[in-house]
Amino acid sequence: MLAATGTGSPAAESPPGLDFAFVLLGFLRGEETAKAIQLMLEYDPAPPFRSGHPDVADPKTVEMVREAAKAMLERRKATATLAASRLKN
Numbered sequence: 001m002l003a004a005t006g007t008g009s010p011a012a013e014s015p016p017g018l019d020f021a022f023v024l025l026g027f028l029r030g031e032e033t034a035k036a037i038q039l040m041l042e043y044d045p046a047p048p049f050r051s052g053h054p055d056v057a058d059p060k061t062v063e064m065v066r067e068a069a070k071a072m073l074e075r076r077k078a079t080a081t082l083a084a085s086r087l088k089n
Contacts, residue, residue, distance in 0.1 A: 023048045035061045040069065 026034035026048070035051035038044075039061055044052025051057040057065075 018043060019048055032061070032064075036065050036068070039065045 022034050022038055022043075025037065031049065035049045035057065038049055038051045039054070039057050042053050044056065051061055054062045
């Protein structure tokens with residue numbers, strides 16, 4: 001599916017858009033990284049990895065993404081709570 005030549009990586013037989021981006025990301029950074037990013041985006045139409053939603057991703061990837069996103073989600077919740085309290089006043 002991915003043909004790497006000395007001058008580039010053509011996408012001749014690869015799906016367009018994000019599908020190819022995930023294939024390329026898997027090639028360059030490893031399948032685990034590609035799966036984790038795909039899960040973070042919840043990208044699941046016909047992806048190159050079965051990892052676009054917690055229901056279909058492998059448990060190891062789900063746990064890795066949850067741990068990586070924990071601090072961000074806590075900040076997001078605190079910001080939303082603060083914004084909601086200001087709207088009530």
